[in-house]
Amino acid sequence: MTEIxxxxxxxxxxxxxxxxxxxxxxxxxxxxxEDQLVASIVAKNIPQIAPLVNQIVDRMQQGGRLFYIGAGTSGRLGVLDAAECPPxxxxDPGLVIGLIAGGEKAMFIAQEGAEDSLDLAKKDLTDYQLGDKDTVIGLAASGRTPYVIGGLQFAREIxxxxGAISCVQGAEISKFAQYPIEAVTGAEAIMGSTRMKAGTAQKLILNMIxxxxxxxxxxxxxxxMVDLKPSNKKLVIRSKNMIRTLTGVxxxxxxxxxxxxGHSVKKALIMEIMNVDKEVAENALRNGSGHIKRAIQFLGGDI
Structure with a gap:
């Protein structure tokens, strides 16, 4: 009790x-x-966030995935960030994955005791066949959630x-992460309600990552965001508007x-800018590792 x-x-x-x-x-x-204090606090963590991002990218380019693990608000924020990446x-929905203690139902109803298990995250990660090219980021405002600690321990073992994101100084989960991030947001407007400033800080950091x-x-x-999936009318319109805006057609x-x-903004842009067909644009994108500017350079264009 005293530690808490x-x-x-x-x-x-x-x-x-x-x-x-x-x-x-x-x-x-x-x-x-109180909320206005959060962004400046997060800014102090940029030197810790940047190398984590670089390592995630390196691993993803080798086929790795990104996992967020957490409980309660922290877990829900991880699930939210992961869910927003595909659209x-x-x-692919399997590239960024959010895991919350207690499973999917915990997104809506608190699952008592799930966050106190040191073994549950290991099981959850094992179900996804976690590998050595993957990244696991533990989220815990208090920095001491057993579910997160157990998951990070397992991740390091394999x-x-x-990485770890907490909102306290000297967080317990930081000890189990190669890249710890501690955004110390301090006392909440309502004592202990970490869905407020602490949650906002975690959300900002997840957005940044x-x-x-x-x-x-x-x-x-x-x-x-030229790789969006035009899965509804709004996104179809946005896709066409991007093509118009970026090429002037x-x-x-x-x-x-x-x-x-084929409803691909990236290919459409290269096709127009370099006056090539879809197949040539696809090949250029492959050679440019998916980057439009590199694809244009590959085809001899200026950026």
Whole structure:
């Protein structure tokens, strides 16, 4: 009990001691004041995040995957980030995987006791045949969740890359990770409610990791997500608009390129920019490891 009380995430916030007697507007202002502290705290962790990203990319280029493991809010944030990668960047659903203590049902209803198991994450990761080219990032605001510790221990045993994201200084999970990240967000507006600042910090870091990994894998051209899957009407329109914007062609030509490329923005762009057909564009992308600019260079173009 004493150890928990000492955690940064469990401290009492003197700035919000009167939050229960304030007007609605002032309650919201107090919460927002605390939230505004988070981005600058996360910024201090960029030197720790960058090498982790580089290692993830290197392993993915060798066929590795990225796993997030966590419990409660932390686990849900990992599942959310993983779930958003396929529609946003067109990657296979098996490339980034979120695992939460207690399984899928824990996304909606807390599964009591699941996070206290040192063995459960090992079983979950074993079900996915975790290998030495994979990466496992443990998420725990308190930095001490047994489910996460057990998963990181198992990952290290088999040679997988390990990272940890916590919101306390000297986190227990940091001891089991090659790349520990500690975003110390301090006392919450509501004591112990780590879905607030701590959750926001973890969400920001996950956004940074997955987005920068996808950029380095060639899923972004300039600042456009050109590998999105046009799985609904909105994304089809977005795809065609990207082709128009990035090449300056007419609406009709963008439609033609979209169809001839097999609904691939990346191929459509190369086809128009370099005046080649779909097969040549595909080959150039292969030689450019999926990067449009490298594909253009391969075909002798300027970037």
């Amino acid at each position: 009380i000492k955690l940064d995430t469990e401290k009492n916030n003197q700035r919000t001691m009167d939050i229960d007697v304030l007007s609605t507007e002032k309650i919201l202002q107090k919460i927002n004041d 946003t960047y067109g990657v 040679g997988a890359l390990t 997955s987005t920068s990994v996808m950029i380095k894998l060639g899923k972004v051209y300039k600042n456009y 007419s609406e009709d030509r963008a439609e033609q390129l979209y169809e001839e490329s």
